[in-house]
Amino acid sequence: VQLQASGGGLVQGGGSLRLSCAASGRAFSTYDMGWFRQVPGKDREFVASIRSGGSTYYADSVKGRFTVSRDNAKNTVALQMNSLKPEDTAVYYCAAKAYFRVGYADPEIYDSWGQGTQVTVSS
Numbered sequence: 001v002q003l004q005a006s007g008g009g010l011v012q013g014g015g016s017l018r019l020s021c022a023a024s025g026r027a028f029s030t031y032d033m034g035w036f037r038q039v040p041g042k043d044r045e046f047v048a049s050i051r052s053g054g055s056t057y058y059a060d061s062v063k064g065r066f067t068v069s070r071d072n073a074k075n076t077v078a079l080q081m082n083s084l085k086p087e088d089t090a091v092y093y094c095a096a097k098a099y100f101r102v103g104y105a106d107p108e109i110y111d112s113w114g115q116g117t118q119v120t121v122s123s
Contacts, residue, residue: 001023001024001025001026001027001028001031001096001111001112002023002024002025002112003021003022003023003024003094003095003096003112003113003114003115004021004022004024004114004115005019005020005021005092005093005094005114005115005116005117006019006020006021006022006117007019007020007117008091008092008117008118008119008120009118009119009120010120010121010122011084011119011120011121011122012121012122013084013085013086013121013122013123014083014084015084015121016080016081016082016083016084017081017084017119018078018079018080018081019035019078019079019081019092019094019117019119020076020077020078020079021033021035021076021077021078021079021094021114022075022076023075023076023077023096024075028072028075029052029072030052030098030099031052031096031097031098031099032049032050032051032052032096032097032098032099032101032104033049033050033068033070033077033094033095033096034046034047034048034049034050034094034095034096034097034104034107034110035047035048035049035068035077035079035092035093035094035095036092036093036095036107037088037090037091037092037093037119038090038091038093038116039089039090039091044093044107045059045090046059046104046105046106046107047059047062047066047079047092048062048066048067048068048079049068049104049105050068050069050070050077051099051104052099054070056068057104057105059105061087062081062088065081065082065083065084066079066080066081066082067079067080067082068080077094079092079094081119084119084121085121086121086122086123087121088119088121089119089120089121090118090119091116091117091118091119092116092117092118092119093113093114093115093116093117094113094114095107095110095111095112095113095114096110096111096112097109097110097111097112098111
């Protein structure tokens with residue numbers, strides 16, 4: 001599956017952004033989808049995941065502020081980000097993995113990645 005992320009930008013602290021990831025290819029509904037973020041000099045960090053069956057998981061740092069969702073009819077996954085903080089500034093990536101791979105937070109288990117979209121939160 002090929003992925004393309006969009007929706008990043010510059011926002012003031014406390015604001016909101018909605019990221020979207022469009023997938024091409026077959027059987028999108030069978031993939032677990034994830035969102036990760038990365039800042040220069042640091043490892044890629046898990047943000048949120050939604051399984052093929054709809055179960056969701058979040059990093060503690062974003063729980064209660066971010067919401068991941070998917071639309072299998074449109075082959076898209078979204079990340080709604082509210083109450084943004086300067087520490088949320090990063091390049092955000094969407095990723096896909098086969099449903100049978102165990103886990104959700106380890107970037108190594110994901111098979112496909114989008115190109116990344118920059119999110120910058122000003123203080």
